[in-house]
Amino acid sequence: MYLSAKIFDSEATYTFHVTSPGLHWIRLYFYPLQNNEFNLQTAKFSVSVDTLVLLRDYQMEKNEPVMKEFLVNVTTERYAIKFAPSQGSIAFANAIEFVTAPGKLLDYSVPLLFPVSQKFDLSTSNFETTYRLNVGGAYLDATNDTLGRSWLSDEPFRNSATGQVVTVQPSVIQYPTAGGSPLIAPPTVYSSAVKMADSETTIPNFNISWTMDIDTSYTYLIRLHFCDIISKSLNELYFNVYINDKMAISGLDLSSLTQQLSTAFYKDFVIDASSASNPLSVKVSPVNDVQGFKNAILNGLEVFRMNNSMGSLDGQYGVDGTKSSGPSKTVAYVGFAMMFGAFVGLGAIVFKWQKRPQDWQKRNSFSSWLLPLHAGDTSFMAGSKASLSRKSQFFSSNMGLGRYFSFAELSDATNNWESTAIIGVGGFGNVYYGEIDDGTKVAVKRGNPQSEQGINEFQTEIQMLSKLRHRHLVSLIGYCDENTEMILVYEFMQNGPFRDHLYGKNFPPLTWKQRLEICIGSARGLHYLHTGASTAIIHRDVKTTNILLDENLVAKMADFGLSKDCLANETHVSTAVKGSFGYLDPEYFRKQQLTDKSDVYSFGVVLLEALCARPAINPSLPREQVNLAEWGMQWKKKGLLDKIIDPTLVGQINPESMKKFGEAAEKCLAEYGADRPSMGDVLWNLEYALQLQEASLQGKAEEENKASSSPVSPAIVTPTPAPVPAPSTPDNRPVSTPEQTRNPAELQTIDDHSGTKMFDQFGALNGR
Incomplete structure (x- = not known):
């Protein structure tokens, strides 16, 4: 495609007929061929589509092929791409690609990196691909991707000293039944990764990092690709993800999200122009306070520039020549929208208050220590045996509750429901300690058919636990719905409730x-x-x-x-x-x-x-x-x-x-x-x-060691409780020390100290 070029000495337009409005790829290919009449190397021109600027006064920087890729939101049946030479110059293109993108390529509601817990609406946004990296793998050309995308090797962007490449056969990669497919990224991308070069290191905040140059006047969409190809079993890998030194994902447990190994997963974030910084950094780091397997991985990384308020992906001017007011205007729009939403919400609250039920003040408490149930304002009347059986059968057949236990199995596990095995009492029934056939210790919650409390709560718990898996959530092992029984089996928590270790x-x-x-x-x-x-x-x-x-x-x-x-x-x-x-x-x-x-x-x-x-x-x-x-x-x-x-x-x-x-x-x-x-x-x-506490303990230990090794009995010294400053190398670059056990600076603290000097020692670590 680079062997010929179309040259324009005046405005030229290519019009495409659109059969299905929505997301479309536009790929523009440029290479300054030798020409006796025109010097394509000095060509300067703009490219736009409808009200969107793709390129403004673009000029080739090097004498080599360039491909510019855009993802645009098409809403009309005819779509025009216009080339406009700058004054006294020409425009050219070697090839134009206009391809429909799958509708599920983007989730239009994406979390903002900061402020946390807020979403960004992408439904009207347009994008330019800034980076697309095959982490741990080689360059992939368009023939290796169903959507014709090219993936660069991540090596030029990676701090290679802390990362180690790992690969598997692409054939082992799986995609979840919901939310993933090769259209998001091909198996080849997920079959390679970079993991920690030294997963046994004791250096706190040790991580793998990638850095990329960006234009901070724009908002960016960041897509992170993960696939656990290094674990031997589920729930081994547990790590943190940072973007621009802010916490993006805390304690990422891929097993909880995919339920199996070697399964693709991706996560999107938006960095608003008002909080973007250059260069853009992405880091993955093990969670230091989790015992066992410590590692962190990344399989792929995509960065997309988003159009500004003037509808431009290149420069501060729109198609009509008007200038963008920059990030401040965007912030003003967001602020106005939030204020308007607050007024609407206030009106809804007043309406709801006026319509509140008469018994709104009723509330409940009283619960047992293990997965307790509460008295509610709904009740279950134990009249019909068939009714209860149908209800329990519905849950077991549709919720995916794990292993099915017979009533006899659970009777054996609990010594025939012996009273001494009761470890908790709830609104729905008793909770028993038991051991199932493989020796696993379990907690067994048995519903009491005579109880008039807790049926709704019990059903809610079934629904919730059937779809939740996380290291810090109690896991459901199985169930029994034999005859009138409704029994749930959970992992046994040996040390019981937190409260019992505090008082009582x-x-x-x-x-x-x-x-x-x-x-x-x-x-x-x-x-x-x-x-x-x-x-x-x-x-x-x-x-x-x-x-x-x-x-x-x-x-x-x-x-x-x-x-x-x-x-x-x-x-x-x-x-x-x-x-x-x-x-x-x-x-x-x-x-x-x-x-x-x-x-x-x-x-x-x-x-x-x-x-x-x-x-x-x-x-x-x-x-x-x-x-x-x-x-x-x-x-x-x-x-x-x-x-x-x-x-x-x-x-x-x-x-x-x-x-x-x-x-x-x-x-x-x-x-x-x-x-x-x-x-x-x-x-x-x-x-x-916790970091402050551990730094203090480390300081005390060092003082005690100094005291014990000194030939002269020293005076008693009370160590300063503040964090210990990082030492420096001969070139004055800070290095990581055991005192820095965590990096809470990755997310703005509650009292907004994220920009103060107290975090300088963390920010200067530069990925190590």
């Missing part, structure tokens, strides 16, 4: 580091519910009894009986108020409108419980101390939160760690949901609190 039981007191790690684990589980599932899920009953601990004190969220789905385009769910006293979001209680920020409020109470080791509600205390959230925030506002902490923690908490922890709790407990952070924000502030 004779367990050894948890250290501050252990409490932080438990809070971080449960925050990861909630963050997955809010953002990682196919639809956002609001737990609605977050509390310390619903955070269960396994034999290694790894935290997992439990009890999904009150959970609610929230569709992507819904800001809230209007529902009767349910939850537990002391944890209930006051805004949800007033308005009956449930949002993910209701979980955030409840989690704030959990944070105070972890710090103070007392119940959320304690009627035996003086009136001002009954409610932990109110009492704790009174002390926080005085700056005296350290006065009410668990006595067993006195002297072991780094002051900066507790300060960050207290700030996170305070933000969670804000009166209005709009003022509360997302769970992603909370998670990384907790990570930062």
